Each structure stands twice: as C-alpha cells, then as structure tokens.
Amino acid sequence: MIRASRSYAVYLKKSPKCEAALGTKTIDYQSALGIIKDGEADDSEVRKLTSNFSNWGNLRPSYAPDRAFHKGVGKDALSRSNGLAGIIGYMMVGYPFSIDLLELGCLYYGIYRLGLAANTFNQKHEVTYDRQMERTRLRELVKRGSYNGYDLAHYEAQISGMKNVVYGGAILAAGCNATVAGLGVFNVWLYYWIYTTLKRKSWVNTQIGALVGAIPPLMGYLTNTGGEFVNNFWIVPTGLLFFWQFPHFYGLAVERNPEYHRAGYKMLGITGRWDQVWSIGSILCFALLLLFAHELGWAPTHQNWCRVLSVFKLPETINSSEIYQNFALFC
Numbered sequence: 001m002i003r004a005s006r007s008y009a010v011y012l013k014k015s016p017k018c019e020a021a022l023g024t025k026t027i028d029y030q031s032a033l034g035i036i037k038d039g040e041a042d043d044s045e046v047r048k049l050t051s052n053f054s055n056w057g058n059l060r061p062s063y064a065p066d067r068a069f070h071k072g073v074g075k076d077a078l079s080r081s082n083g084l085a086g087i088i089g090y091m092m093v094g095y096p097f098s099i100d101l102l103e104l105g106c107l108y109y110g111i112y113r114l115g116l117a118a119n120t121f122n123q124k125h126e127v128t129y130d131r132q133m134e135r136t137r138l139r140e141l142v143k144r145g146s147y148n149g150y151d152l153a154h155y156e157a158q159i160s161g162m163k164n165v166v167y168g169g170a171i172l173a174a175g176c177n178a179t180v181a182g183l184g185v186f187n188v189w190l191y192y193w194i195y196t197t198l199k200r201k202s203w204v205n206t207q208i209g210a211l212v213g214a215i216p217p218l219m220g221y222l223t224n225t226g227g228e229f230v231n232n233f234w235i236v237p238t239g240l241l242f243f244w245q246f247p248h249f250y251g252l253a254v255e256r257n258p259e260y261h262r263a264g265y266k267m268l269g270i271t272g273r274w275d276q277v278w279s280i281g282s283i284l285c286f287a288l289l290l291l292f293a294h295e296l297g298w299a300p301t302h303q304n305w306c307r308v309l310s311v312f313k314l315p316e317t318i319n320s321s322e323i324y325q326n327f328a329l330f331c
C-alpha cells in the first residue's frame, strides 16, 4: 500500500464527470474514487492508473489548489531545510556574536519563502520531464494535467511563485539586510534561469545547483555580520553544503540512469573521467574541510565539532555506493 496525497482525492472529487482515459481502459469518476480513497490507495492500482504517462494529459479539469498543492510545488521540506541552513550559517559567525531572534526568524522565513518560489518556478518548467520519471511522476503539476490547453494549476503556480519572491525578498530586506535580500533573489534567478535550463544542456548544471544549495548558509552569515565578510568562517558551512551535493546528485543519477536519459537530463554518470574527479574530489574536499578548518582559521572553535559533523556525512557516502567503490579503487 502507498499513501496517495489528499490533494489527489480532492482533484478527483472536484471533477464530477472525471474520466481517466488510461490506454484502452476508461474508468469513471466513481471507480477512480473507489481505488483512490482519501488518503490511501492500493499500490498496484495506482501504478496501473499512472503507468501510461502520456495519458495524464487526458485527465479532466484539475484546478484545486489547496495547501497540499502549494507545499508540493514549492517543495516545502526542501525549502525548510534551506531556511535551517541559513540558521546554521548565522550561528557560525564566530565569537563574539549576537543572536537577534527577530532577525533569525526573518532569515528563516525569508529563505523559506524564496525557496518555495525557486522550487515552484523549477517544477513549472520541468513538468514535461517530471511526467516521464518514476521518481517525479506524482508531483502536483504532473497530476493535475491541463484542460482545453488552459492550465489553471500552472497559472496558480506562477502566481504563487511570484508572490513568494516578493514576500521572501521583502522579509529579508526588512528583517535582515539588503545584501542578504539581493543574494536571495539572485539565488532564485540562478536556480530557475541557469540551473533549470542547464539540466538538459550540460553536466555543469550540478555545479551550478551545488552553488545554489550552498548560498543559504552564506546568507545566514551575512545576516549576522550586517552584510560584511568579517572573517573566513562562512567558508565551512557554505563549502560543506556545496561539496555534499555531488555524491548526493551523482548517486541519484547513477541509480536512476535510464529515467534521467529518458527525460533528457545531462548528468555525469560514473563511467567517465570527470565524474570520478568530481565525485572523489568532492568527498575529499568535504573531509579535508572538516579536518583542517580550524588549522586554516576557517572555524571558530576546535575541530572536534567538525568530526561530529562528519558522522552526518557517512550515510550519504555509503548510499552513493558506486561512487564509494570508485573511491576504493582510486585508493
């Protein structure tokens, strides 16, 4: 059994004459509801329903933007993690430093809102490709399809993304400072216009994506320093988040290689020269950063805290098993 999202049930309920044309089989609204009840669905039936990706477009009116919709298109959990990364950056400024709870709250919430915006624009752009991949085929915008060429769910996503850019930017400008607000809005642009476009053009996309993911802790640092680089302590949280992403994304690309090919994404696999350089290099840089940050004057306290942090990296490294094997061969 898998859990079907509540919004999917809403989606069906909102369409009284909903018929899903599924290959040769046509099911009506009542039987669809019988299969996908509010909250639970039988795995095999859902798989059958969703197996023919191209038929999603045949589903009838899909407009029912609710909380689940907005959380889904904005990748709520990821956006919260971005906010948390900002808090970590804020805390790593070094001593003496102050904690202003209002400033910290604005930092978290501003990054969260900008994260929602960036992810919404990204998903809106990628719906055609998300539809083709097992991992992403149940995303909100894919599920909701379009109606008579006019797609209200997409329209709603566009409006929601734009609102979040304005709210997020304004919160950061008012509660933190202009540098942080500018960096945040720049990051939305970098993620949507550069990273998202590059995903289907060049493997350099991962390097840009890693940069995007690494900017929130830098924003945290610059919030606490009033927008200035007062020491080198920003390097550790920003660098760690940058390097962490290569084994993560390359591991994903290796595991889901056929899907990525089908969707036309240009990702490094594990067979070429450059992917090994990036995979092994990033793991090494991550480890070296943890081990020598204090000696290099990049960390405020003794390096033990770095060793504690490295524990969090361990499952990730093991997860990317093929990269890990390469690393073993390299040694």
Ligand SMILES: CC(C)=CCC/C(C)=C/CC/C(C)=C/COP(=O)(O)OP(=O)(O)O
Pocket (backbone or CB within 6 Å): 082, 111, 114, 115, 118, 119, 122, 126, 136, 184, 187, 188, 191, 209, 210, 212, 213, 216
């Ligand atoms: C301040 C601010 C704007 C913060 C936001 C930072 C942000 C959006 C980080 C995400 C980084 C990233 C490369 C995600 C993967 O996207 P993907 O499109 O490859 O994911 P997918 O394959 O699951 O669609």
